[in-house]
Every structure is written in structure tokens, then in C-alpha cells.
Amino acid sequence: MKTDGVYVDTVGVHLPDEWVSAEKAVEEGLYDEYSIQYGTxxxxxxxxxxxxAVDMAVFAARQALGRSEEDVDSLDFHIHCTSVQQGPETCHLPGYILRELGAGDVPSVDVRHHSNGMLGAFEIxxxxxxxxxxASSVLVTGAENFTSPMIDRWKGFGTGFTASDAGAAVLFSGESGCxxxxAINSGTLPELEQWHRGEESLLPFREKTNGASSVLELLSYFNQHVVPLDKCMEMIRDFELExxxxxxxxxxxNASDLAWVVASNTDARMIDQMKMQPLGLPMSRSNWEFGRIFGHMGGCDMAVSLNHLLTTGQVAPGDHVLMTSSGPGWVSSSAVLTILDVPSWARQEASGNPA
Known part of the structure; x- marks a missing residue:
């Protein structure tokens, strides 16, 4: 889908104060040495x-709005994206975020698109x-706190991920931006829907049918009983490349026109084999080198990486950036951005003087 008249005005990010190294996680028995040496x-x-998580979304949104000439009263729409449960079953997360921001009557939706959430929200x-x-001003927020009984942040998705907490926001404008x-496109590969469900009941709060207690166990069940892992990866590679x-x-x-490819923060082998090699591009054009520090932050990976590119001076006007992500379902989205300007708030941070 070709898009005209949609601009990224500002980006906001909130990262927790605590960062735990993989080495420390190994010392505490949370991670394994193999994953450090040969894995992720x-x-x-x-x-x-x-x-x-929603408070981190509020902090990120405040930063995005603070970097913009627009204010909260000008918002026409709000979208919040999530991976894991972020509050009581009956709460409306966007309502909480908008109230904390001091917004008035703004239409809002909650998108449970998991790691594809940010780009799924872009399409909305x-x-x-x-x-x-x-609408002329749309706020997209995302946040994750992976402290969850279903997810082990160090090995809950296998050796390709470490789950990291963060909040992020992107403010879109119909007038101008950085x-x-x-373009943006999305798709669904329904043959892999069961991958993240296993044999679990589709009725919530029912007794588990196959005893799975974690995401990793659900994935393992599907690969053992339905579609082998190598076949899943082949299907995903072809689907996402299209x-x-x-x-x-x-x-x-063309792919050769891209200055950067922003992919979800997974291990280098996955990004290289699933993204860069099919595009004929070297890993040096991927976000791997800085994404590896953050770990996988669900849908927030997209905005955090864009913020990093802007505030470290790694993009210039005319640069084209591909964003690509995916999530359970199996859903995938890709978006193409062209940098128009490095805004003053980004230049100030790049020079060591935070805005």
C-alpha cells in the first residue's frame, strides 16, 4: 500500500533504569553460557x-509530545499496542494512557499484535x-513489561531472544515531519496460527489441555506435532519477503536503495538468514549492532531503533529505512520510511546535549 501525506513527526522512548547483562544472568542461573558463545x-x-508497561508508554508519549510543536489537545486518534497482558482483563489501556497525558475526547483502540504491534498500529x-x-495527528504507543508467568525473559522463546522491557511512542502528522x-503492507499466514497456541483451549480461564505452562512449550508442541521448525522458518522467510x-x-x-533495515531485535543469524540475505544486503545495513544491546522489546523495537538512528546521527535526509516485524498468528508487516530531516531534538542528543 503506497502512502502519501503521512509523516513521522516525533518519536519517544522510555527505557528502565536497570539493565542486566547476559553474563550476569548466566551467573545468576537465568541464562546459559552456550547462548552467549554460540547463540543469540x-x-x-x-x-x-x-x-x-502502560506507565512506560505514558513516559514515552510525553517525550514524543514534548519534542513536537503539537500538543495533546491536537490529537485526533490514539493506538496502543501490546504483547503480554498489561492490566486487569476489563481495563482499556489507551484510556489510562490518554488520561495520564491529560487528553480530552480522543478515539482510541488497543491492538494485541504482539511483536508486530507497532507496525500493525502504523497501518491503522x-x-x-x-x-x-x-485525522491529522495520530499517536501510536507501545510498551512491554515481560515479567510474566508465561514468559522467561532469558530463554522463554528459545535461543534467539532475550525479552527486554521498554516504552515507545510515534507521533504521526498529516502536515510534515522528520x-x-x-509504504506499508501486512499479511497473515494462518497455517501457523496454532504455533503459539498449541492445544490450549480457545475459551479463557479453562483448564489447560496439554499442560503447557510457557510460550516455549507451546512452540515446541507445534513443531513436534504439526509443522517442524525448519519448515516453519522456510514458510516465514518466503511469506515475509513477499x-x-x-x-x-x-x-x-529497490533493496539496494535502503540505508537501513530495522528488524526485531533477535539473534544475528536469524536477521541475516531471514532478512538480509534474501534482500542481498550485508548485516552492516541492519540494526543488529545496536539492537543486540536492547534485546527484544516486542513491538517497541521499531520505534526504539528509529529513535536510536535519529539521535546518534546515523541517518541523513534522503536515507530510506525499511522496518519489518512479525508476531503470532502468523502476522507480518513492513514499512518504508524516507528521512526528510534530522530534527533539532535529535541533533541535540547526537551532539551530547539532550533536548
Whole structure:
């Protein structure tokens, strides 16, 4: 889907104060030495402790709004994306965030798209801005606190991830911004829906049917009984590459035109084999080197990496950035941005003088 008149105004990020290295996690028996030497290459994780995910979303949104010439009263729409449960079953998370921001009557939705949440929310924002709603200012927030009985942040997804806590926000404008959203596309690979469900009941709060107590056990069940892991990865690679190609075509670009590929913060082998090699690009054009420090932050990976590129001076006007992510379902999205300007708040942070 080609997009016109949709711009990234600002980005906001909140990272917890505590960062735990992979080496320390090994010392505490939370991680294994093999994963450090031969596995992920991810160096640690941010841990929020008892800080709720939605509060990190509020902090990130405040930063995004503080960097913008717009204010909270100008918001036309709000989207919040999540991976794990972030509050009581009956609460509406966007309502909490908007109240904390001091917003008035703003339409809002909660998107449970897991690691694909941020780009899934981008697509909803495009619909609001280019469709009948004619919204001119849309706030997207995301946040994760992976302190969950279903997820072991160090090895709960296998050797390819360490789960890190964070909050992130992207403020879209219909007028101007530091980057233009050139294209975005999404898809669903329903053959892999059961991968993250196993044999569990579709009725909530029922007795477990196969005894799975973690995400890793659900994944293992599917690979043992339904589709082998190597076949899953082959299906995902081909499926996601097709979505990426659609976005590049819609943006009028070739893979060789890309300055950066922002992928979810997983291990180097996965990014190289699933993203960079199929595109014919070297790992030096991926976000791997800085993403490995943060670990996987669910949908927040996209905004945190974009913020990092802007505030460290690693992008310049005219640079094209591909964002690609995926999540259970199996869902995947890709977006193409073109940097129009490095804004003053980013230049100040790049020079060591935070805005």
C-alpha cells in the first residue's frame, strides 16, 4: 500500500533504569553460557521490575509530545499496542494512557499484535489519516513489561531472544515531519496460527489441555506435532519477503536503495538468514549492532531503533529505512520510511546535549 501525506513527526522512548547483562544472568542461573558463545549474541535486557508497561508508554508519549510543536489537545486518534497482558482483563489501556497525558475526547483502540504491534498500529494510523476520518495527528504507543508467568525473559522463546522491557511512542502528522511513511503492507499466514497456541483451549480461564505452562512449550508442541521448525522458518522467510517486496515496489525502491533495515531485535543469524540475505544486503545495513544491546522489546523495537538512528546521527535526509516485524498468528508487516530531516531534538542528543 503506497502512502502519501503521512509523516513521522516525533518519536519517544522510555527505557528502565536497570539493565542486566547476559553474563550476569548466566551467573545468576537465568541464562546459559552456550547462548552467549554460540547463540543469540544479544548482550542483555532492560528490566522494569514493578513499573507497569502502560506507565512506560505514558513516559514515552510525553517525550514524543514534548519534542513536537503539537500538543495533546491536537490529537485526533490514539493506538496502543501490546504483547503480554498489561492490566486487569476489563481495563482499556489507551484510556489510562490518554488520561495520564491529560487528553480530552480522543478515539482510541488497543491492538494485541504482539511483536508486530507497532507496525500493525502504523497501518491503522494510515487508515485514520488517509480515509474518511481525515485525522491529522495520530499517536501510536507501545510498551512491554515481560515479567510474566508465561514468559522467561532469558530463554522463554528459545535461543534467539532475550525479552527486554521498554516504552515507545510515534507521533504521526498529516502536515510534515522528520520522515515520510512511503509504504506499508501486512499479511497473515494462518497455517501457523496454532504455533503459539498449541492445544490450549480457545475459551479463557479453562483448564489447560496439554499442560503447557510457557510460550516455549507451546512452540515446541507445534513443531513436534504439526509443522517442524525448519519448515516453519522456510514458510516465514518466503511469506515475509513477499510483504517486504510489496512495500519496496509501492515506495518505488529497490533493496539496494535502503540505508537501513530495522528488524526485531533477535539473534544475528536469524536477521541475516531471514532478512538480509534474501534482500542481498550485508548485516552492516541492519540494526543488529545496536539492537543486540536492547534485546527484544516486542513491538517497541521499531520505534526504539528509529529513535536510536535519529539521535546518534546515523541517518541523513534522503536515507530510506525499511522496518519489518512479525508476531503470532502468523502476522507480518513492513514499512518504508524516507528521512526528510534530522530534527533539532535529535541533533541535540547526537551532539551530547539532550533536548
Amino acid at each position: 549474541g544479544l548482550t542483555g535486557a532492560y528490566i522494569a521490575g514493578d513499573l507497569p 494510523a494510515v487508515g485514520q489519516m488517509t480515509g474518511a476520518a481525515a 520522515a515520510a511513511l512511503r 510483504i517486504v517486496h510489496r512495500s519496496l515496489v509501492d515506495a518505488g525502491l
